[in-house]
Amino acid sequence: MNTAVYSDPAQGGYGWEIVTRHEFVTFNPNEQFIFFTDVPGGGGRYIYNGASNNLLLNFEADQYGNTARSEVRNVEAMTENKLIVSFVSPDNGMVYKTEYSRIN
Numbered sequence: 124m125n126t127a128v129y130s131d132p133a134q135g136g137y138g139w140e141i142v143t144r145h146e147f148v149t150f151n152p153n154e155q156f157i158f159f160t161d162v163p164g165g166g167g168r169y170i171y172n173g174a175s176n177n178l179l180l181n182f183e184a185d186q187y188g189n190t191a192r193s194e195v196r197n198v199e200a201m202t203e204n205k206l207i208v209s210f211v212s213p214d215n216g217m218v219y220k221t222e223y224s225r226i227n
Contacts, residue, residue, distance in 0.1 A: 148223060154168050155169075156168070165182045165187075167183040167191075178198050178208060179194075181193050182194070195210075197209045197210070205225070207221070
């Protein structure tokens with residue numbers, strides 16, 4: 124999995140930068156999802172809208188300190204073995220693009 128972070132060059136940023144980190148996500152058929160890095164990253168329910176390519180993630184609060192929140196991610200590509208999503212952070216306005224590869 125690779126994450127690309129966009130910082131606007133006009134604002135002193137560098138454009139797209141690749142950040143390598145380990146992040147795993149599981150999307151279950153019952154509309155439940157779980158994120159995991161080196162620590163649990165939260166989970167909850169998801170809704171995928173194929174017409175708009177939006178993936179709504181409704182995170183639930185948990186015992187690890189993850190708060191209840193909703194995030195909308197744009198699905199840029201989805202194949203049998205790859206998922207690419209982009210996300211605008213409400214905290215800093217940065218655009219994050221993440222590419223996931225299937226692990227069987």
